[in-house]
Structure formats: C-alpha cells, structure tokens
Amino acid sequence: MSRVPRVIRLVLILGTALPQLLHAQQDSREVTELRRRIVEIRKQLPAITESAEYAAGHFKDDSTKRLLVPKANDPGFWLEFRYRAGGPPETQDAGDPNARGLVLLPVRHWQGIGLGVAMQAEQFQLQGRPVISIGPMVDRPSLPLGRRFLDNGAPNGDRVHAEINAIANMIVGWTWYAEVVAAATRDGWWTGTYLSVLVPGATQHNADVRFRMSTPPPAILAAGTLGTAYLDAVDALLAAAETPAQGRLVRQAADSLLARKRDGGQLFVASCGHYLLEELPRDTLSTPFRPVDWRWDVGGKLRAGGANAGDAMLWFGYGGYDCPNVEVSNSFRDAGLGVVVVSDKMPTGPLPKGVASFLPLHWRLPDAGAPIPFAPGAVGALASIDMAVHYLWLKRLVGQ
Numbered sequence: 001m002s003r004v005p006r007v008i009r010l011v012l013i014l015g016t017a018l019p020q021l022l023h024a025q026q027d028s029r030e031v032t033e034l035r036r037r038i039v040e041i042r043k044q045l046p047a048i049t050e051s052a053e054y055a056a057g058h059f060k061d062d063s064t065k066r067l068l069v070p071k072a073n074d075p076g077f078w079l080e081f082r083y084r085a086g087g088p089p090e091t092q093d094a095g096d097p098n099a100r101g102l103v104l105l106p107v108r109h110w111q112g113i114g115l116g117v118a119m120q121a122e123q124f125q126l127q128g129r130p131v132i133s134i135g136p137m138v139d140r141p142s143l144p145l146g147r148r149f150l151d152n153g154a155p156n157g158d159r160v161h162a163e164i165n166a167i168a169n170m171i172v173g174w175t176w177y178a179e180v181v182a183a184a185t186r187d188g189w190w191t192g193t194y195l196s197v198l199v200p201g202a203t204q205h206n207a208d209v210r211f212r213m214s215t216p217p218p219a220i221l222a223a224g225t226l227g228t229a230y231l232d233a234v235d236a237l238l239a240a241a242e243t244p245a246q247g248r249l250v251r252q253a254a255d256s257l258l259a260r261k262r263d264g265g266q267l268f269v270a271s272c273g274h275y276l277l278e279e280l281p282r283d284t285l286s287t288p289f290r291p292v293d294w295r296w297d298v299g300g301k302l303r304a305g306g307a308n309a310g311d312a313m314l315w316f317g318y319g320g321y322d323c324p325n326v327e328v329s330n331s332f333r334d335a336g337l338g339v340v341v342v343s344d345k346m347p348t349g350p351l352p353k354g355v356a357s358f359l360p361l362h363w364r365l366p367d368a369g370a371p372i373p374f375a376p377g378a379v380g381a382l383a384s385i386d387m388a389v390h391y392l393w394l395k396r397l398v399g400q
Contacts, residue, residue, distance in 0.1 A: 033164055038234060045175070051148040053223075058102050067102060086194065086366070086381040086382070090211040121145050125147075132149075134152055135154075136156065138157055171385060175227045186223070190213050193375075197324045233370065260338055266308070269291055273383055281293065294326060315343075321347070343359075
C-alpha cells in the first residue's frame, strides 16, 4: 500500500477527531475557568489567613457576635452560610440592624453598583460591624469596601462574569471560613460546625453545636492548613468534572433536555441544594429553564406551571434522587416528566421510571473539604460548588 493513502487516512482521522476534542474542551469552559480562579485564590491565601485572624479576634472580644451575611445582596450566598454542612451555626442576616458581628459581603460584579456597595459597607462599619468583602479585584471602586477585601480572581468587574463570580465568591468564602476555624483555635476558642444531615448522628450534633463553643479548642491548627486543604478538595472536584468522561455525560444530559425542547416540551429546573435553592428562582435571564420550588406541594406547583407529560425536569439532588427530607420522584413521575437527575449518588440498578439520564457529581460525605481533628471532622462545604458549575454548564449547552 502506498504512503499517500495512509497520509490521507491520517488527515481524515485528525480532521474528525480534532474538532471533537476541541469541542469537548470548549464544553467544560466553566470548570476550566473555576480551576483558573483557584490558582489565583491560592496566591492570596496569606491575605485570607490574615483576614480570618482579624475576624477571629473580633469574635473573641464578644461572645454574642456572629457571622453576618446580607441576604438581600446575594440570597444564594446567604443560604450557603445558613444551616449548612461544613459551615457555621447561627449565621444571621446583616440586613437586620440589630444583628451584631462581622459582615461577609459578596460582590458579583461592579457594573452600576460600585458606589452602592461602598455606601452599604460604610453603613455596616458605622454600625460597629466590620466588613470583609469578596469580589473582583480588577475594576473595584477606589472607595473603602470594609476592613478587608478578598479577590475572587475575575478578569474584570463586568456583569458578564457575575454567574461564575458567584461560585468563585463561595470558594473564597469557604476558604476564609476554614481559616477562621483555624485562627480561632490559635486565639484560644473554637467555632462549631454543622454536620450533613445525611451523616448518622447529625441531628443531635446540629442541635448541640454553637458558633461559639463553650470549651477551649480541642487542638491548635496552623495558619494556611485548612484553607489549602479546602482549595485542594474543590480543585479535585473540578478536575473530575473536567475529564472527557464527565464531559460526555454532561453532553448526554444536555442532549436529553434538548430533545424534549425540540419536541415542544417545557424545561423545568429545581434543586434541594443550598445555593441553587435560592439561585434558580432568580435566574430569569437567558435561561431555557423554568424554576420550581420543591419545598412543598411539588405536584401542585407543576400543575400551576402548566407541566405536561413530555416536559422535562433538570433536578439537582442531594444524597441521591430524592431530598433527605422530601420525596420528589413520585411527583415528577406522576406529572409525566422526563427527569435528568444530577446528584452524587447513582442508582445501583436500572434508572427509576421517568428518569431520562443520571449525571453523577463527585462530592462525597461529609460534604466538607478541609479535615479537622475534632468534631464534626471537616469544614468548608463542597456540594454547592459541584452543583452550581454543572448548572451553568448545562444551561449554556441547552440554551445555545
């Protein structure tokens, strides 16, 4: 056989495979961007640690002070730090002027809001509630934004980066909180941490735990160790999401939803994860999905939303298909929905009736990324990061 046909065959093979490879790489752009952000966040770990030490000292001065997050600014970020596995007990809304403590203030972008954020931070400060802001370092206003500012690694402050910035803000926030836990032990006290409801014994642990624990710290933790461990855990999740195998599964899930859309079906979305529970109802721009609140009367809400057999549901579960305390699978099945389940726990047998595809996530219990040598064993939530990046990924694929 001559060499020319072989060369031609090779060119044809490369001509087919290379676009597919480039397409697969392009498909994971949200994951790739978050991994780039982690590189940038690691560079400022000393600043995060110093900020955490400042916060630990502030909390130590008064046992009634708590972590404050302004719910109105970012409800998803607020809920992520409220009753959350791997997170602090007794978080309060900074919008309540009577709540005392330190404000963690997330900023998704600067377009049109920079002056307002600066004024809000100044108001908190005047109330004796110091502010630590998280947001894009680039393009931030040349005005005071609290006692400390932590960069989320965004290339600029434009609104176009707001959704990915929201996830990056969570990563920075949990890295910071992990370092607060460590800094408190070096300051002679310790903050409790919630345990996932999926872990045995969580109900009693969570009933007893407090932000300010009543005994001396069980161990002293070095600066930078918990923040590094948390970033390592998040990066491992993102590395698993960036593999070609996961990319194919994401594409299959998107294709399943697109098929329903092409046939005239509506596309619904819902989640029992913390961040997405608040984020999805507010995501109304450039999205192919209609949000559904699963927390009560799911069937009634689907009927009110005009759901019909042949429509589809993109469902982000926690600990499997159904929620820990609420069953949604029967309601979805009764409505005749084709469900794309995105969750950490794959079914061991055939897919349940009505499930069109199952997209696995890679977070695992105890849903906290930084190990600690005392109860509950780890801090820094993970599941919401995994869910949120897959939501943005699927939203782009289905909406394009």
